[in-house]
Amino acid sequence: MDAFQRDLVALLPRLRRFARSLTRSVTDADDLVQTAVERGLARRSQWRPDTSLASWMFTIMKHAWIDETRSRGRRGAVTAPPELAEGVADGGVADPLARTAVERAMERLPSDQRLAVALVLVEGLSYAEASKVLEIPEGTLTSRLVRGRTALMAELQGLGG
Amino acid sequence: MEISDQTLIAYLDGELPEAEREALEAALAADAGLAARLQAHQALADQVRAAFGGVADEPVPERLTAAVAARPVDSGNVVAFPSRRPAATRLWGGGTAIAASLAVGVLIGQAFLPRTVVGAGVIGPDMTARGALSQALDRQLASAPPVGPTAVKIGISFRSTAGPVCRTFRTNAVAGLACRRGDGWRVRMAVPTDPQAAGQGGYATAASAIPPEVMALAGSTIDGRPFDAGAEARAKAAGWR
Numbered sequence: 001m002d003a004f005q006r007d008l009v010a011l012l013p014r015l016r017r018f019a020r021s022l023t024r025s026v027t028d029a030d031d032l033v034q035t036a037v038e039r040g041l042a043r044r045s046q047w048r049p050d051t052s053l054a055s056w057m058f059t060i061m062k063h064a065w066i067d068e069t070r071s072r073g074r075r076g077a078v079t080a081p082p083e084l085a086e087g088v089a090d091g092g093v094a095d096p097l098a099r100t101a102v103e104r105a106m107e108r109l110p111s112d113q114r115l116a117v118a119l120v121l122v123e124g125l126s127y128a129e130a131s132k133v134l135e136i137p138e139g140t141l142t143s144r145l146v147r148g149r150t151a152l153m154a155e156l157q158g159l160g161g
Numbered sequence: 162m163e164i165s166d167q168t169l170i171a172y173l174d175g176e177l178p179e180a181e182r183e184a185l186e187a188a189l190a191a192d193a194g195l196a197a198r199l200q201a202h203q204a205l206a207d208q209v210r211a212a213f214g215g216v217a218d219e220p221v222p223e224r225l226t227a228a229v230a231a232r233p234v235d236s237g238n239v240v241a242f243p244s245r246r247p248a249a250t251r252l253w254g255g256g257t258a259i260a261a262s263l264a265v266g267v268l269i270g271q272a273f274l275p276r277t278v279v280g281a282g283v284i285g286p287d288m289t290a291r292g293a294l295s296q297a298l299d300r301q302l303a304s305a306p307p308v309g310p311t312a313v314k315i316g317i318s319f320r321s322t323a324g325p326v327c328r329t330f331r332t333n334a335v336a337g338l339a340c341r342r343g344d345g346w347r348v349r350m351a352v353p354t355d356p357q358a359a360g361q362g363g364y365a366t367a368a369s370a371i372p373p374e375v376m377a378l379a380g381s382t383i384d385g386r387p388f389d390a391g392a393e394a395r396a397k398a399a400g401w402r
Contacts, residue, residue, distance in 0.1 A: 005229050009229050012226065013218070013219070016216055017216035035385075035386070037229055038228060041229070045377055122213045122214075142167060145170065149206070152209065157201075
């Protein structure tokens with residue numbers, strides 16, 4: 001492996017985490033990472049070494065994920081009604097049920113809000129870097145971020161209440 | 162003063178400018194309700210981070226590391242020579258000057274093929290692969306590369322969005338992309354390589370390096386993923402159809 005490939009291998013845990021915050025299952029997440037890795041390798045000459053490889057790969061993953069959700073016939077915004085009587089435990093995220101509640105709440109977000117939340121909250125990107133990855137103005141990023149997080153809060157508080 | 166969720170969130174994310182930050186902290190100290198709202202946003206952020214944070218600590222599945230590694234690479238002290246725009250000196254041997262029209266160095270599709278490229282023996286004037294290149298495309302697997310300085314190197318193989326199987330290749334003279342057509346191979350892109358680079362400055366040519374223009378074409382043509390070793394073997398067994 002050359003330096004580019006070694007850097008890519010070092011990124012795999014972060015790419016998996018980003019994918020997991022977007023997709024429904026571990027398998028889907030790893031499939032998304034694999035697709036993105038292969039596209040990244042095929043297009044490696046397009047990456048400028050003075051820029052963030054992680055951000056470049058996140059952008060590739062965004063496009064791959066949107067292609068995938070489109071081809072599955074989904075429209076982004078999932079409007080399934082909240083499940084009742086889930087018996088979800090409260091608070092402590094060491095509890096696997098509570099983790100599932102967050103995942104379910106993320107799945108209910110429209111795709112553009114989910115991407116914003118995943119990049120900023122999960123991956124810790126700055127607003128400037130996240131808006132570059134998503135190829136949107138920073139103002140658009142912050143409004144999607146705020147809408148996504150207030151929606152998550154309402155959903156998770158409702159379940160815990 | 163009404164403080165928005167956006168301000169609270171920006172503050173939590175470290176994105177609030179200094180002046181606004183001081184004003185907000187003063188307001189938080191004075192307003193228990195505002196502090197409770199901030200607390201709620203903090204709790205949500207912690208909850209989301211905790212839900213996914215552990216993923217980065219998981220062992221990475223083998224297939225992902227393999228996907229990164231599944232490429233021909235430069236090894237050790239080998240330097241990848243960029244595909245060079247040839248000067249007016251011979252590239253193919255035989256003392257033939259390169260025509261000015263070759264200065265671009267990239268031959269795509271139906272472009273006119275100068276006799277010098279044809280003279281190298283591996284690409285015909287109709288852009289079909291010939292000789293050693295044709296044989297290598299038919300028989301060689303990337304997973305079993307031959308040795309020797311005159312050997313043809315095969316890079317990746319894949320199904321193109323147009324349908325045919327395509328393979329990247331590199332010889333002493335030329336590197337490029339060829340796609341299956343009928344019983345033969347049509348060269349979709351050919352880039353001169355520089356055999357004079359061998360032995361310069363203590364470095365050997367990166368014998369397996371496919372030039373970036375070729376990889377860019379491959380990337381825009383590929384349908385899905387490059388073949389792994391198993392898929393490549395199956396494609397060969399099926400006559401690359």
